[in-house]
Amino acid sequence: MGQNYIYKLRLDSITKTVPLPYNEYVQQYIDIYAKRKDLFGKMMGLSNYYFPIFDKALKDFNIPQEIKYLTIVESQMNPHAISRVGATGIWQFMFGTGKAYGLKMDNFVDERKDPIQASYAAAQYFKDAYEELGDWLLAIAAYNCGKGAVTRAMAKAESRDFWAIRQFLPKETRNYVPAFIAAVYVMNYSGKHQISPQACSLFLKTDTVQTNRFVSLASLAKALNVDETALFALNPSYKKKIVNGTDEEPKRIIMPKLRDIDYASVYEVLNNSEQDVSMRVVQASTDDVRDLRKSRAKSASSHAVVFHKVSAGQSLAMVANKYGVEVQDLRVWNGLKSKTIVPGQQLKIFAKNVNRLKAPVSYASYTVKAGDTLSEIAEKFNGVTVQSIKRDNKLSKAGLRAGMILKISKG
Known part of the structure; x- marks a missing residue:
């Protein structure tokens, strides 16, 4: 009881806005995390870089x-973390939720992996x-299960x-909030x-620079x-x-603080726009495993198929760019275990997945149902x-409010 009381006092001492109650569920995760000394030592080191961005x-x-x-x-502060269902980045955004909160995913960039962009979306x-x-612990639970x-x-x-x-929430979410409280505790009382x-x-x-060119x-x-690897x-x-x-959409580059001897060579790289890469931007399709399973079954049964014969020198990326699809889709459609393809090989491509320019449409309407949230509604409509x-x-x-009629921009 004495030790438990100490944990409670410590949690009380670091409580600010978000409640940090002490109970058996929190204690369970404190016990788990306190044994992971190497992991939390690493988290403390990474926090020196990432926490100012999050703050x-x-x-x-x-x-x-x-x-x-x-x-x-969520991710042990790893921007490349990907969950078993496709949640990606430090803040572990699912494809649909990330898109609903303005994150861009295309053949060049996945902003779920951008610590700055993803932090603002979170x-x-x-x-x-x-x-x-109306409650921070409920908001934290919602971040996990919606x-x-x-x-x-x-x-x-x-x-x-x-x-x-708690008993009515998914199992993962029941443990998610206690795990958060324990993480706050261990990071503050690591010593x-x-x-x-x-x-x-x-x-x-x-240093941070904005560029309107393609930069390697x-x-x-x-x-x-x-x-x-340090710059990556x-x-x-x-x-x-x-x-x-x-020019329309400059991009941010973060680099180690410049020294005087770097300026000339850095200037040359930043102003050299001759990159051996197609400048065409192709919007990424979902990597939500649940959505992929549904779309794979639906595509196979109801959509026209285009067959492409691989030419000498063609790569999977070149074929994907030609048809406006993602490499990962080509691999799924053709059961490819790697990105290697050979001349003469036939590749199956679902025609519906080829991106085409759409004429602007004005508005659709949506009637709000009980329990609807803005992010869930946004995920129902492409580009919203x-x-x-x-x-x-x-x-x-x-x-x-249930019954509200919302205008949904489709242009």
């Missing part, structure tokens, strides 16, 4: 700073979740208290558990005289290791985001 995004949306510790539970999500649910699932659990329990509705911070592998002092990160690393780690969202900046729904309907908050 700024959360502060800009007036979200409690404690929310940043969720990245430990902050916007928490702003909406708190407006709808606002709709939390709303339904609240209705079953007839309560707005996480611990009261009490003989956990020492490890050195951060990322450059802590950086490998060439830039050479000009900076740094290891390629600062810019994890660029799939091809190419920053695809344009939470922000566009709020803008088109002049909604100041994320709360909805």
Whole structure:
């Protein structure tokens, strides 16, 4: 009892805005995390680079700073983390939710892996979740299982208290909130558990530039005289290791703080737009495993198929670019275990998945049902985001009422 009381006092001492109650579920995760000394030592090192990024995004949306510790539970602060169902990046956004909150995913970039962009999307999500649910622990639970699932659990329990509705939530979510509280505890009381911070592998002092050209990160690393992997780690969202900046949409490059001797060679790389790569941007299709299973079955049964004969020198990426599809789709459709293809090989391509320009359409209407949330509605419509729904309907908050008719921009 004495030891438990100490844990409670420690949690009370670091509680700010988000409640950090002590109970048996929290203790279970404290016991687990306190044994992972190497992992949490690494998290403490990485926090020196990532926490200032998270803090700024959360502060800009007036979200409690404690929310940043969720990245430990979600991804162990790994921008390349991918879950078994396709959640991606430090904040583990699913494809549909990421798109609904304005993150771009195409053949060049996956902004779910961009610590800055994804942090702002997460902050916007928490702003909406708190407006709808009115409790930070419920908002955290919603981040794991969705606002709709939390709303339904609240209705079953007839309560707005996480611990009261916990039994009605998915199993993973029941443990998610205690794991978050334990992560906050261990990061703040690491010394009490003989956990020492490890050195951060990322450059802590950086410069940021915006470019309207295509820039090779490998060439830039050479000009900076740094290891390629170090520069890739600062810019994890660029799939091809190419920053695809344009006049219409400049892109950000983060690099180690420049020294005087770097400027001339860096300037040359930043202003050399001759890259041996197609500049065509192809929107990514979903990588949500659940959606892929459904679409695979649907495509196979009802859509026309195009067959492509591989020519000498063609790569899978070249074929994907020609038809406006993703490499991962080609591999799924053709049962390919690798990206290697050979001349004369026949590749199956589903015609519906070829991206074509669409004529602008004005608005569709959507009648809000009980339990609907803005992010869930946005995911139902292609190209629609939470922000566009709020803008088109002049909604100041994320709360909805059953029966409301929303304008949905389809242009």
